[in-house]
Amino acid sequence: MNAIIFSALSGVAMMFTGIFTTNKSAIRNVAVIALLGLIIVNLLHSYGIFVVRVNTHSMLQFETFGLFFNTLVFAATLLFVLLSGKDVTNAGTYGAEYFALIFFVLCGVSILTCYNSLLMLFIGIEILSIPLYILTGADKRNLKSNEASLKYFLMGSFSTGILLMGITLVYGITGTFSIEAMRPAVSVGAPNYGILEPVGLLFIFIALLFKVSAAPFHFWTPDVYDGAPTVFTSFMATIVKAAGFVSFIRLFDARAIEMGISWKIILPVIIIATLLIGNITAVFQQSVKRMMAYSSIAQAGFMLFAVYVNNDMSKEGILLYTAAYSIATIGIFAILTRMKDITFDGFNGLAKKHPVLAATNAVFLLSLAGIPLTAGFFAKYYMLAAVVKENGAGALWLVIVAVLFAAVSVYYYFRVIQAMYFKEGEPEITEVSGGFKTALVMLAVLIVLIGTFPSALLNWFYF
């Protein structure tokens, strides 16, 4: 509850900061302080020191997993603001409002990590999405940004319609919005609701698959990620996507049994389709930004394993994956905003001119590809290990397919590294400050640290 209230109030505070000052660095400082406050109040809740008690009529339920995920997401947002706060205020004319919208997105995230009612799922998804439609169109004079915003808005509201239809069907047949009310019923002897409940759940799943950009509902992703200002693409591809997965996991945790055997068939198909489309299409891209959009679809395929199996290991896996993927992607996009030419050729010869940028970028890319000693390796390892732990040798074929696609992803990630280190060229880049470089090095160190001692992050989860 702390996080939900504080993030909403921070958003309001940011709105009024925009009225009283137009000083961009002051706006950034207020945002950083509010984010630090947000992390602190969430930690206070996690350790039970100070909790705002509101009677939610059990529509929200706070568990360690959700609270820890909140901390992780807020910390990732803090890193994002520290690294690319300047780009946020420069993305358009309303610097403070962009931060306000980011705080409203975080409010949606903190509802999605603890919802216990389908109504709250709906409200959380909407609070999360609506600010994003605006942020996508932040660059008002840019036609591509406008197109992306409109496209995202239309497709997003349509998928919300499907979500509502699904919720209606589930409510109509079971008579409750609560996802928890279903859990004990299963062991006691679940009532048979007939065909309407699986159909309703399927609608909800389709809407959620849309939000996390899994195939075959991924068509909006490349255009929206490409058209949006690069800073907000970075925010959308990391924090928002991870929150979508957590809401997915919460729902599956409670309701998957209701779907019976069918989702054990549906999900592998979706996972493989997502991996296939994301990876194969990314290979053919010329622009690094568009390649990252397809790579985020491919990474979503891996994150879907946490939905497919639901045990302790997959929960640890999704936390690690969120951390690893968010840090690496935020870093890559931060470098991308500094590049004048965002095609692969634009990176030619970066290592000679800006060794720090090239080296950190290489670490981020290695992590996304899942090379050992980086965080991305253990993230992928935990996901696949969870599948084997749950299903034994029977699911080994799925693991092998996933590893093959991870090998495909190495190709397009390494193309950037190859361009930076082994090709000659004159990369054009806007001025980078010493602080920016320091922040990038810190992110790279963080990735290697998590990649070497993943238990350090996970142990914290159990305290």
Place this chain on the structure above:
Amino acid sequence: MNWIPQLLEIAPAANTADNYLPIAIQLIFAAGFVAFMIAFSAWAGPKRKTSDKLENFTSGIASHGDARQPMAIKYFLVAILFVLFDVEVIFFYPYAINFKELGWEGFFAVLMFVAFFLIGFIYIIKKGALNWED
């Protein structure tokens, strides 16, 4: 034909997909009726096309110029803000009905709601969204 009286009976309490059969029949009937009327009038109606009949017109006045003219964004802004606050005010009606039952807790909840929308109101005034003259 003994299934027709069954349809007219009140549906049993248990919720099964079968109970939706009357609704499905009504849906099919509604769609079929609309399709039939449109097709029938197109087929049976007289067709005498003249150049005057095929022209666009509004209220009998001959149209001239292009409808796509730039319009001041202020109209749109005021309209959207009106809708926003209008919808917020609608929430007072259900509160008025449940005023006594909700007690002090409900009162504070509504107070919070009013506070939030006052904040929004102050924000748009401070931002100058309601200034008609630039």
